[in-house]
Amino acid sequence: GKSSPFGWCLYCGNSPAIHGRLQYLVAYAIKFDLKERILDNNPDLNRENLGAMEDAWKVISYTEKNEFYLMHLSEYYYLYANRGCMKLRTSDLNEASKSARYNMTWYDYNRRNRSIGQVKVETNEVMALKQETYSTENILRFWYTGEPVCQYEAGRGPYNMIDYENYYCDQRIKVPEHDAFFDSYVVFNQPLCFILRVGERSGVCEFWLNGKLVNQTLEELNNEEMKEKCDDTCLTHGCDEQETKKNHADALFRKFPENCRLAFLLNCGYSREVVYNKTDCEKVN
CATH class of the missing domain: 2.40.128.20 (Calycin beta-barrel core domain)
Structure with a gap:
């Protein structure tokens, strides 16, 4: 294998063919x-x-x-x-x-x-x-x-x-x-x-x-979502499936211990x- 300066990978090898062994050259596009x-x-x-x-x-x-x-x-x-x-x-x-x-x-x-x-x-x-x-x-x-x-x-x-x-x-x-x-x-x-x-x-x-903490956190979140279903301001009201998943993920993240969330946001x-x-x-x- 050989790398070119333009981000292309050149690979040379041999492959059996009907009329004997043919040498081939293949260029692989690679994104850096x-x-x-x-x-x-x-x-x-x-x-x-x-x-x-x-x-x-x-x-x-x-x-x-x-x-x-x-x-x-x-x-x-x-x-x-x-x-x-x-x-x-x-x-x-x-x-x-x-x-x-x-x-x-x-x-x-x-x-x-x-x-x-x-x-x-x-x-x-x-x-x-x-x-x-x-x-x-x-x-x-x-x-x-x-x-x-x-x-x-x-x-x-x-x-x-x-x-x-x-x-x-x-x-x-x-x-x-x-x-x-x-x-x-x-x-x-x-x-x-x-x-x-x-x-x-x-x-x-x-x-x-x-x-x-896992079950406790999920139970609290579930209770809140059940309550919000009776609310006009429900997080998932009028949302498609992807938006609903995102809202749930955001709400779950907010339920984690505060110092853990802060460290995650600062670093990651x-x-x-x-x-x-x-x-x-x-x-x-």
């Missing part, structure tokens, strides 16, 4: 979305005296005591396109090495026909690591059970300059989930919620909520993807 490189976390929250709010070991500890559900994403993330009701729990904590075993549970979701598939459980390893210049561990490093521990390789940062749409240009470029480990950067944490920045290609943010912008679906989650829990 240049993004301004940012600090690993927002400068307003990325300070030594605020290190307690970006503590990866605390996140591991919180998820041992309670399940946490992935509620919102800052933008679409392809890794989660076919997953629903994602929840995280840790066990077997080792404070000396700041490591643990993590258990991720989700169900397969078919977006085309909106059907729920098999429930999946993934059990692997996680460790809290320090980013350069940090005195507090702010990286969650996930790796596969049985693989060598990769604690000595520094965090590569959750945000790259180029977002590429295919991999023909440079065979050295690999998507993060194919690596030996996967890093998530803690943007904010407290016992009720935590925010992670993931995806080295795009810096997507995840909003995780304590399972104890507004939520564009709702991951949690109460009805579907109740079918598999």
Whole structure:
């Protein structure tokens, strides 16, 4: 493979044909979305005296005591396109090495026909690591059970300059989930919620909520929506399906703990993807 300076990828190879082997040349169009490189976390929250709010070991500890559900994403993330009701729990904590075993549970979701598939459980390893210049561990490093521990390789940062749409240009470029480990950067944490920045290609943010708050939050929202149905000022009055979903997502986000919402908005912008679906989650829990 070879990359041209104009954003085209040239690939040369051999293909069997009826009259022998013919050499062919294929040009792949590739789009490069240049993004301004940012600090690993927002400068307003990325300070030594605020290190307690970006503590990866605390996140591991919180998820041992309670399940946490992935509620919102800052933008679409392809890794989660076919997953629903994602929840995280840790066990077997080792404070000396700041490591643990993590258990991720989700169900397969078919977006085309909106059907729920098999429930999946993934059990692997996680460790809290320090980013350069940090005195507090702010990286969650996930790796596969049985693989060598990769604690000595520094965090590569959750945000790259180029977002590429295919991999023909440079065979050295690999998507993060194919690596030996996967890093998530803690943007904010407290016992009720935590925010992670993931995806080295795009810096997507995840909003995780304590399972104890999930049902409470959804019940409060449901009661409000039931009340509004009797009101002329109902949020969904006169809306199409897409607008109704957006109104519900906005209302749900406003129900989250205030400091969690503020940290998410400062670091990640507004939520564009709702991951949690109460009805579907109740079918598999």
